[in-house]
Amino acid sequence: MLVSQVDPWVQTIRLLSSGSRCADARADTTPVAKHRTSSISRSPHLKVSLIERTTSLTVTIAWWDPTSCFYGAQIWRVASAKVSGICALSGQRIRRGDRIFHPQRSKAAPVNARAMILESALNAIEPLQTSRV
Template sequence: MLASQTDPWIQTIQLLSCGSQLPDIGNKMSFRARRCASFGNDGAPSTGPSLHRVVSLLERISPSTVTIAWRDSTSCSYGAQIWMGANAKVSGVCAMSGAQIERGDRIFRPRHSKPAPVNAGAMILASAIATAKAV
């Protein structure tokens, strides 16, 4: 192997440890910044379509509480995460359907906890939950 070529295994490990969207793998970001790399600067989930995220309804606990399976290969995985009903405080994109969310729409969001989950800024429209089938 030429000295100028990077070993594919080393590249794979670097991408997995720092996130596939980081422009400079060698920079010294904090762990929190690295795990939120796919979300952008503010920690909110990206608004574009995501091929690496799978969001599934597991159970409707009550009319205002659901259990969600959130699997994102670039940031986090929650096998059974509790989401609470609320009104959207900001506009965004539904993590389940990809539909536009407007401020004031009825949504579900991850339950508040300390430390905050990586996907704390994510939202799912209540209408997407209403039509989803539990897995």
């Protein structure tokens, strides 16, 4: 009789790290044209996706971090960075004063409340459409 030498905890982490491989798991996501996923070095398991630009000042973001939280459709607002940091989408450095998006404030602060995405990183994925009148 062969006994598995794989630790169940290690196997669970590997499965979480590999992401979903089920065809049905992403059936409810938005169109692929607006979907961009990126991982950053601070958390190799983090996946951030632009779902849609709702207005010129807000976007809807999907945030997957199997180690802390999941937000399927989180509203983010544009602002100037109050502190330096790292862009959750591109991994680029953010300096104080840069134009960024951050999770919308609410009574119960989201787990990723301090996260930031550079406005330029979102524009690289889906430029803001301006109407020509």
